[in-house]
Amino acid sequence: MSLLVQLALMLCMAAPALPESGPIEKIKARGHLLWGSDAEGGAPYVFPDPKDPSRLIGFEVDLAEAIARELGVTARQSQNAWDSLIPALERGDFDMVINGIEITPQRQEKALFSLPYYIYSEQLVVRKDNKDINSIEDLRGKKVGTLSGTVAQEILTKKEGIDIRIYPGQVQPYEDLAIGRIDAVLLDLAIAAYYGETNPKVKYTGQPVGEGHYGIAVRKEDKDLKEAIDKVIARLSSTGELRKIYEKWDLWDNNQERLAEKVKAAEGYVGIDESKKAPLYTFLPLLAKGAGITILISSVSMLFAIILGLVLTIARLYGTALLSRLATAYIEIYRGTPLLIQLYILYYGLPNIGISLSPIIAAFLGLGMNYAAYEAELYRAGICAVPKGQMEAALSLGMSKALAVRRIILPQALRIALPGVTNDFIALFKDSSLVSIIAMVELTKTYSILAASTLRFFEFGLVVALLYLLMSYPLSLLARRLEKRLKGERK
Amino acid sequence: MISVTGLHKHYGENHLFKGLGLEVKRGEVVVLIGPSGSGKSTLLRCITALESFQGGKVIVDGIEVHPENEKKDRDYAENIRRVRLKVGMVFQQFNLFPHMTVLENIIEAPSKVLGLKKEDLKAQAKSLLKRINLENKTMSYPAELSGGEQQRVAIIRALAMKPEAMLFDEPTSSLDPEMVGEVLSVITGLVNDGMTSVIATHEMGFAREVADRIVVFDKGEIIEEGAPDDIFLRPRLQRTRAFLSRVNG
Ligand SMILES: Nc1ncnc2c1ncn2[C@@H]1O[C@H](COP(=O)(O)OP(=O)(O)OP(=O)(O)O)[C@@H](O)[C@H]1O
Ligand SMILES: [Mg+2]
Numbered sequence: 001m002s003l004l005v006q007l008a009l010m011l012c013m014a015a016p017a018l019p020e021s022g023p024i025e026k027i028k029a030r031g032h033l034l035w036g037s038d039a040e041g042g043a044p045y046v047f048p049d050p051k052d053p054s055r056l057i058g059f060e061v062d063l064a065e066a067i068a069r070e071l072g073v074t075a076r077q078s079q080n081a082w083d084s085l086i087p088a089l090e091r092g093d094f095d096m097v098i099n100g101i102e103i104t105p106q107r108q109e110k111a112l113f114s115l116p117y118y119i120y121s122e123q124l125v126v127r128k129d130n131k132d133i134n135s136i137e138d139l140r141g142k143k144v145g146t147l148s149g150t151v152a153q154e155i156l157t158k159k160e161g162i163d164i165r166i167y168p169g170q171v172q173p174y175e176d177l178a179i180g181r182i183d184a185v186l187l188d189l190a191i192a193a194y195y196g197e198t199n200p201k202v203k204y205t206g207q208p209v210g211e212g213h214y215g216i217a218v219r220k221e222d223k224d225l226k227e228a229i230d231k232v233i234a235r236l237s238s239t240g241e242l243r244k245i246y247e248k249w250d251l252w253d254n255n256q257e258r259l260a261e262k263v264k265a266a267e268g269y270v271g272i273d274e275s276k277k278a279p280l281y282t283f284l285p286l287l288a289k290g291a292g293i294t295i296l297i298s299s300v301s302m303l304f305a306i307i308l309g310l311v312l313t314i315a316r317l318y319g320t321a322l323l324s325r326l327a328t329a330y331i332e333i334y335r336g337t338p339l340l341i342q343l344y345i346l347y348y349g350l351p352n353i354g355i356s357l358s359p360i361i362a363a364f365l366g367l368g369m370n371y372a373a374y375e376a377e378l379y380r381a382g383i384c385a386v387p388k389g390q391m392e393a394a395l396s397l398g399m400s401k402a403l404a405v406r407r408i409i410l411p412q413a414l415r416i417a418l419p420g421v422t423n424d425f426i427a428l429f430k431d432s433s434l435v436s437i438i439a440m441v442e443l444t445k446t447y448s449i450l451a452a453s454t455l456r457f458f459e460f461g462l463v464v465a466l467l468y469l470l471m472s473y474p475l476s477l478l479a480r481r482l483e484k485r486l487k488g489e490r491k
Numbered sequence: 492m493i494s495v496t497g498l499h500k501h502y503g504e505n506h507l508f509k510g511l512g513l514e515v516k517r518g519e520v521v522v523l524i525g526p527s528g529s530g531k532s533t534l535l536r537c538i539t540a541l542e543s544f545q546g547g548k549v550i551v552d553g554i555e556v557h558p559e560n561e562k563k564d565r566d567y568a569e570n571i572r573r574v575r576l577k578v579g580m581v582f583q584q585f586n587l588f589p590h591m592t593v594l595e596n597i598i599e600a601p602s603k604v605l606g607l608k609k610e611d612l613k614a615q616a617k618s619l620l621k622r623i624n625l626e627n628k629t630m631s632y633p634a635e636l637s638g639g640e641q642q643r644v645a646i647i648r649a650l651a652m653k654p655e656a657m658l659f660d661e662p663t664s665s666l667d668p669e670m671v672g673e674v675l676s677v678i679t680g681l682v683n684d685g686m687t688s689v690i691a692t693h694e695m696g697f698a699r700e701v702a703d704r705i706v707v708f709d710k711g712e713i714i715e716e717g718a719p720d721d722i723f724l725r726p727r728l729q730r731t732r733a734f735l736s737r738v739n740g
Contacts, residue, residue, distance in 0.1 A: 393586035393645075396539050397600035397652055398576045407603065411590050 023222040024071065027095060033068040033075050036089060037099035038082035042170045043194045044249045045100050046077065059249040060098045063117060066241060067216075070232040083149055083448050086110050087457050089217060095225065097217040100188065102151045104212075112220050114229040116213030116262070117242070119255040122152045123192035123208050125185045127177060128201055133184055135206040142183040145173030145439070148449045152186040155210045165359070165439040166449060172348060174199050176439070179351050181358070190251055211255070280459060283450055290446030291467050297363050297442060298429045304368030305428070306421065309375025310410075316376065317383060318405060327376070334373035340434055342370055347438040363435040371428050378420040382413030422479035426472050443467060492517040492552055492656055492687050493538060493578070499546030499558070500533060500711075507533060507711040510547065515656070515689055520682050522698040522719075523691040525708030526734055531691035532583075534708075535658045538689070539580050540571040552577050552655065576604075579649030583661040585641040587633035587648070593620070594629045597648045605652070612651070619647045623677055639670030643677050656687035663694060695738055699723055707731050 027033050037046045039056055046058040056077055068075035078094045085097045089111060102120070103113045126133045133139065140161040146152045148166045156164050165182055167173045173185045178201040185196065189208050196202055216233075218225045236242040237260050246252040316327035334342070343366040347357060357365065386409050394404035414421075433444030441449070447464040451457045493515040500508040507530050515521050523531040536542035538549055540556055549556045551574045557567065588596050597619070598612040620626045623643045633641055642662055649657060659678060663671040675697050682688055682701045692698055698705060698719065705722040707715040715722065715731050726732045 387584075387586075389582060389584050389586035390588065392541050393580075393582065393588070394600075396541060396575055396578075396580040397649070398572060398604045399600060400572070400604075403603055407599065408588055412588075415590065 023095065023218075023225040024228055027071060027073055027225075031073055033064070033071060033073050033096070034078050034094035035064045035075060036078045036080045036085050036094040036097045038085065039077070039079055040082070040169060042191075044190055044251065059245055059251060060100070062245045062248070063236075063242075064098050066236055066245070067229060067232045070235070071228065083451070084457070086217060089219060092219075095218065095222075096229070100190070100214050101217050102212045103215040104151075107217070110220070111217040112222065112226045113215035113217055114226055115233045116215050116259060117233055118190075118214040118246075118251070119259045120151075120188045120190060120212055120214055121208035121255065122155060122186050122210040123189040123196070123204055124206050125174065125177065125187075125192050125196040125202050126183065126205050127180070128203050130183070130203075130205070133205055136186065136209060139184060143181070145176060145182045145185045146187055147173075148445070150187065151210055151212055152188065153449070156186055164441075166436070166441050166445060167439055168437045170195050172439075174202060175348070175351075177202055179356055181356060193250065213259075280463065283460070286450065287443065287446055287463065287467060290441060290443035291471065293440065294429070294432050294443040295471060297360070297367065297432045297435060297440065298425070300364050301367035301371065301432070302425050302428055304364060305371035305375050305424075308368060308372035309379060312372060312376035313379040313383070314405070317380065318401070331373045331376050334370050335377070339366070339370045339431060340437065342366055343434060343438055359435075359439045362438050363432075363440050366435065366438070367428060367432060371424060374424055375417075375421060378417040378424070379410075379413055381420075382415075382417035383409055385416050386412045419479065419483055422475065422482075426475055429472055429475070430468065492519075493689065494550045495534070495538065495547070496550075497547035498534075498537060498544055498549070500530075500537060500542070500544045508537075508544070508547075509711065511711070511713065512547075513706065513713065515687060517655075517687055518685050520688045520690070520701055520703045521706055522702035522704070523689065523706050523708060524693070524695070524698055524734070524738075525714075526737075529708035530711040531708050532660050533711075535580070535660050535689060535691060538658060539575055539578055541580075549574070576652065577655045579652060579654035579657045581642070581646055581649055581657065581659045581662050583664050585633070585638070585645045585665075587641055587645055589633050592630050592632055593625070593636070593644050596633070596644060597651050600648070601651050601653075616647070616651060619650065620644075623647065637670060638666045639673045642666065642670075642674045646674075646677055646681070650681075656689070657681065659688065659690040659692070661691050661693065663692070693738060695723070695735070707734065709734070 037060060039046050039048060044058055045060045046056055049055040049057045061075075061077070064075040064077070080088045080093065082099060085099055085101065086107060088094070089097050097111075100118075100120070101107065101113075103116060107113070124133070124136060133142065136155065136159065139156070139159060141163070143163045143165055144156055145165045145167055146156055147170065148168070153164065153166065156162050165173070165176075167176075170187065170191050173182065173187070174195045176182050177185050178199055184205075185192075185202075187196075192204065196204070216229055218229070233242070243252060243256070243260070246256055312327045312330060315323040316331070317324070319327065343362070346366045347359070347362040350357060390408055390412065391404055394408040395401070399407070432442060436442060436445035436448070443464060447460055451460045493513070495511060495513040498508045498511040499506070500511075511530075511534065513521075513534070523534065525531055533542060537544050538551070540549075543558070545558050547558065554570050554573050554577070556570050556574055588599070591599060594613060594616055597616040598609060601607045601612050602609050617626060617629060620629060625640060625643060628636060628640060628644075633644070636644065646662075662678065663674050666674065671694065675694065678688075678690070679697075679701055688701075690698070690701070702719045704716060705719050706713055707722065709730055715726065715728050722731065723735065726735060
């Protein structure tokens with residue numbers, strides 16, 4: 001027998017036989033309960049403690065800890081983008097999700113839900129001086145902010161004629177409302193209580209609508225875990241511990257009292273009404289609109305970048321010492337900082353100094369100004385690649401430097417830069433998805449909204465990827481043809 | 492017509508010209524010869540102000556160009572341009588504009604700089620091209636021409652500006668031997684028509700044939716000058732003799 005086989009046998013015998021173990025045993029063996037949530041979502045759910053940002057606090061943190069305590073382990077939070085918490089749960093990244101997940105039929109297809117732990121409803125918030133919006137019936141033709149993949153968004157989508165603005169976080173919609181970029185915000189009462197009520201420029205209007213339940217999600221096969229969690233929720237509810245948590249976060253209201261009754265009767269719950277599992281093509285108009293906006297944003301931004309890049313290059317190479325230094329500084333700053341931060345500053349930062357840009361203008365400027373720095377570098381490389389003799393020949397023919405640059409140097413430099421510029425266009429095309437953070441619903445945002453609300457990440461993912469490819473491929477073809485033609489000219 | 496006096500030229504540490512002087516009369520053909528690196532190109536480039544200099548002056552047809560430290564002179568840029576309009580330049584590397592056709596190369600400067608009508612310029616360019624047997628290349632791009640053809644177009648391009656003098660910086664040095672003749676014959680034709688010319692070249696036969704005066708350079712100095720026969724048959728200096736015997740093999 002070879003040594004290797006002997007070794008393998010020894011190893012096998014040394015390993016202890018593993019007992020058939022369910023999810024609870026695994027958690028106990030591990031010593032901690034892993035729960036997924038998105039701390040970016042904010043107060044009062046799960047958010048960094050303002051006094052000690054390395055620590056997470058929130059009513060769901062308290063809830064998770066209470067459940068872990070009941071199971072005799074500690075709770076450990078796992079950060080995940082809210083939109084994709086359920087897919088991450090299915091993938092096995094954590095044991096459960098507690099993060100204001102509304103119990104809906106679509107989600108129940110993908111995950112198992114505990115007894116509800118909170119009754120939410122949606123609260124409409126408007127500016128203090130607003131008089132004509134008194135309920136969601138008055139929203140036709142208005143700009144209304146909400147979060148992606150929420151029940152509030154679903155409610156708004158069902159009403160016709162509303163200009164819905166999707167935000168990445170809970171703070172920004174209320175800020176945009178206060179400065180007049182949008183007319184109203186519809187979001188969970190718990191969010192409204194934290195971010196709306198505390199803003200002196202806005203107020204509640206009308207009764208809360210669209211009542212539903214938050215539940216703790218576990219994987220479909222983890223029935224034991226669901227039952228254990230149900231028991232814990234029932235116990236926390238009957239002992240008043242749950243009430244204490246909600247009171248601490250100022251969330252206790254009549255609804256929660258009703259919930260306690262329900263849980264006692266363990267009578268189950270009703271989800272909000274469902275939109276049926278519609279075939280993919282019904283979503284095509286929405287996706288096409290997103291694609292259209294992506295094309296618009298990319299093209300206008302690229303045009304802007306090309307022109308601004310040219311101005312920067314000329315200032316840098318042929319301008320006075322001061323101009324040249326300013327252009328260089330611009331290029332270094334824009335290349336050296338993340339586009340995302342630039343967009344945030346442009347859209348959410350500038351209002352602090354009194355400049356409030358609309359989302360689409362902010363998108364054009366943000367992408368354009370960033371890419372201008374890259375274009376400028378490409379042009380500069382192009383200009384440096386034009387042989388020195390070209391400028392000398394032009395000058396010795398009596399041309400002024402400006403004329404020589406315009407007629408002789410730039411046309412050659414731009415041809416040299418063309419492949420790079422085309423590649424940048426394709427890159428910008430994809431980077432345009434970043435503007436979703438400034439409430440632009442382009443293709444990627446459309447995807448994340450649709451996928452989050454239907455949980456069909458895979459199908460929609462393929463469709464959207466295909467759409468991007470359909471748009472960028474002709475671009476590469478065009479670029480290749482242009483290059484070929486230019487090469488012919490030069491040979 | 493061209494007068495260079497007391498010229499000082501530094502390339503960093505390298506003090507190339509230490510008070511160089513050269514006079515070229517209207518209609519005169521001066522040929523510069525001398526070893527590689529002796530400063531022939533640099534002198535031509537100083538005359539058209541492609542190269543700045545540190546002392547002395549260049550006067551072309553009464554227009555003065557001063558050293559670079561006197562640049563603040565408000566007329567400096569204007570004078571340079573006026574000099575360049577009077578003096579055409581042909582480079583060793585042709586330097587045709589690769590993104591323009593032969594015709595566009597020729598009419599670009601006269602139409603943009605002198606503001607002449609394109610139609611007239613085109614007709615004129617075509618007749619010039621015909622004279623050098625390139626009328627069928629009017630619409631070609633430089634990359635489609637042989638080196639000899641490119642250099643002949645470059646000469647036409649400079650002539651289209653109607654200069655009063657021409658500078659040639661080794662116009663045949665980057666050509667295959669079989670193309671040298673066609674370019675030299677164009678230059679010879681031009682010179683015979685009375686064009687004031689300064690020509691840097693290593694083609695000694697050609698130099699002897701076209702020159703009114705030969706100027707011998709060595710290490711940034713003019714060491715000897717005179718009529719072609721004097722220089723080639725009766726050189727006064729040992730350095731000239733050494734140079735000539737080197738180039739004649
Ligand atoms: N741009 C430059 N920077 C530094 N030194 C230079 C530069 N151009 C020329 N020189 C130097 O100046 C000297 C004269 O060069 P120049 O090109 O005028 O010589 P040349 O007589 O034309 O030579 P060739 O026959 O090889 O063309 C050389 O020593 C050269 O190294
Ligand atoms: Mg030379």
